[in-house]
Amino acid sequence: MYPLRSLADAEGRVIGRQQVRLLRIYLSATTFLFLWGVTFTTVIPIRRGPGSPTGGIIAIVLGVAALAYLARRPRSLTPAVAAAVAATPAVMAYHVSMTAEYVCLIATMFLAMYIRAFYPPRQALAVNGILTAVTMAAVAVAPAPKVGVLTFLIIGIAIMGAAESFGLVMRALLEAACTDPMTGLLNRAGWEIATADLVARLRASAGTVTVVALDIDNLKTLNDTYGHDAGDRRITEYARAWRRAAPRGAVLARLGGDEFAACIAGRDSAAVNRFLDEIRSRTPQVSVGTATAALPGAVVAQLLSRADAALYRGRGRPLRQDVPPPPLDT
Structure with a gap:
């Protein structure tokens, strides 16, 4: 099953918005502190500053540039993260006091936690390794x-300890928010993130995207006759069977109640047929609907809507398209 490689939502929803917001807060806070340090050690020299203001000026330019970039392109975080990685070491390279170095180290620790929380494990390890190396190099050349x-x-x-402790806990909490506790599959939020990531990774390819809508039939009757434990067992057993049957790299999620969905992308069109055959042979009493579109123009939300409509048509109860549902009473 497709893993949550990144908790950044390509469509800017759910966790993706918080990722951008936290990066803006970090950049704003550190840029303000660097500005404060440069101002009160050069322009208004209350006391002798910890070394040359050159590093602070570089960090301020990087911070302002990163914030301006995020204001224009909030869905592309890499340049802003790169600026954040470079800013604090630029300041540390000019310090004459180790006390000042250790104070600035706090900023790099917070950045490492952020990277560990929101980026894929291997990528986070690589970026934090670069952050650690750059910070060490800055301290090595500093006169302190x-x-x-x-x-x-x-x-x-x-740096690495902060990333692997607090950052790992934060990532675990975020992943728990994207996981259905009963089945261990992704939930609606996880579906949105994982499918956006999957389509973005394959957008340049010439394959297709297929969304399979799944609905367990007669689940209410099962609950009413044998109790909710029986219904829960049906849900978990079917989810386990679908997880085993899903092609490598497919996104599988429980969207709510007895509603599930799978997203299969790539050039192997036979993989979808094999998955559907496994569903029919191993999990009876399941309604299925599918919808397919070619990359790069595939939109998962539209495919899910079409697959859901196909599911209801297969039940002999097509969804109405002519009249909107009545408004809720207020």
Whole structure:
């Protein structure tokens, strides 16, 4: 089944909005602090500052540029994250005090936690490795006195330790918010994120995207006759069977109640037929509807709507398209 490689939503919904918001908060806070440091050590010299203001000026330019970029392109975070990775080490490269270095280290630790929480594990490890290396290099060239290898050991442990502890906990909580607790499949939020990621990754290919809508029949009758435990067992057993039958890389989710959906993308059109054959042979009393579109123009939300309509047509109860549903009483 398709894993949640990234918690960034390509369509800017759900968790994706929070990812952008947190990055803006981080950039705003650090840029303000760098501006404060440059202002009160050069323009209004209350006291002698911790080294040259050059690094602070570079960091301010990077922060402002990253914030401006996010204002124009909030769905493309890589340049802004790259600016954040470079900004704090730029300041640290000019410090003359290790106290100032350790204060700035807090910012890199927060950035490492953010990266670990929102990016795929391997990518997060690589980016945090770069962040750690750049920070160590900045401290190495800084005029601040160092305590040999111990200084760099502290920096490495602080950054990677923060990422793997607090960042991992944050990612686990976010993943739990995208997972259906009964079946272990993705829920509606997870479906939105995973399908957007899947289509984005394959958009340049010449394959197709197929959405399969699944609905367990007579589940209410089963609950009313044998109790909700029996209905829950039916749901979990069918979900387990569909997980085993789903092609590699497919997105499988429980959208609510007895409603499930699968998204299969790629060039292997036979994979969809094999999946449907497994559904019919291993999980009886299931209504199925499918919809397919070619990449790169496929829109998963539209395919799901078409697949759902096909499911109801297969039941002999087509959805009405002419009259909208009545408004709710207020």
